[in-house]
Amino acid sequence: MACRISELVLDAHDPARLAAFWCEVLGYVELGREGDDIEIGPPDTGFGGPQPTLVLNASTDPKPAKLGLHIDVSPTDRDQEAELARLLAAGATHADCGQTGEESWYVLADPEGNVFCLLKKQIPAA
Template identity: 30%
Template sequence: MPLSFQVVVDCADPHTLADWWAETLGWDVEPSNEDFIRKMIAEGHADEADTKTHNGVLVWRDGAAVVHPDGRTAGPGARILFQKVPEPKTVKNRVHLDLDVGQDHVEAELERLTARGATFLHRGQEGPSNWVTITDPEGNELCLH
């Protein structure tokens, strides 16, 4: 039986990073269910310290997600969860996202994303394939090809 999955990114500021990735991918930040959050607090399953306000909306403090515009009907991998962790990133990612922007658009995407806080790392090539490796604002690697 095939399994569904989501990609999870450890980070320091889940909501800000989710906003960055949503704009980068053309995806949507998953909406917060403020009524559900308030209910969990009222029932004692959570407290105010578990929440914060981001862009005027009550959200869970330690997590945010982005979803494909077609929602979960887009299939496995149509959701990326950003979760807060206490330690900073210290080594290269063992898993990263490759964004297929089309070879004619790599330079424009590189310029767009570095203007928004990405950092250029290097260019790579293997046979006829080439790519650019960058990081998001928290240092997580991704490739443009």
């Protein structure tokens, strides 16, 4: 028997803002709230489905300069350049973590500065 990732928890100064951003990015919906924490996930599936949910955990702790873990996303219904434009319009920003410019991915940050990468390869939506 093995484990699988069921949810990812991300500390957030403004969970509602990050939930809205990641719902737009991933096509997720809000699944529930517990206090100021918000869980989002795939519509009609929720917790325990094939994709992990994302919990935006309210925190006032200072963020570390660099998280030890980051999220990679891949386009599902458009090419990388079109998806990059969509993510930037949703509130992502370019982030510099020492890339050479020769990478096949883009390094971006969400509205709270959490770094994530947009990969080139298009994958099926589910």
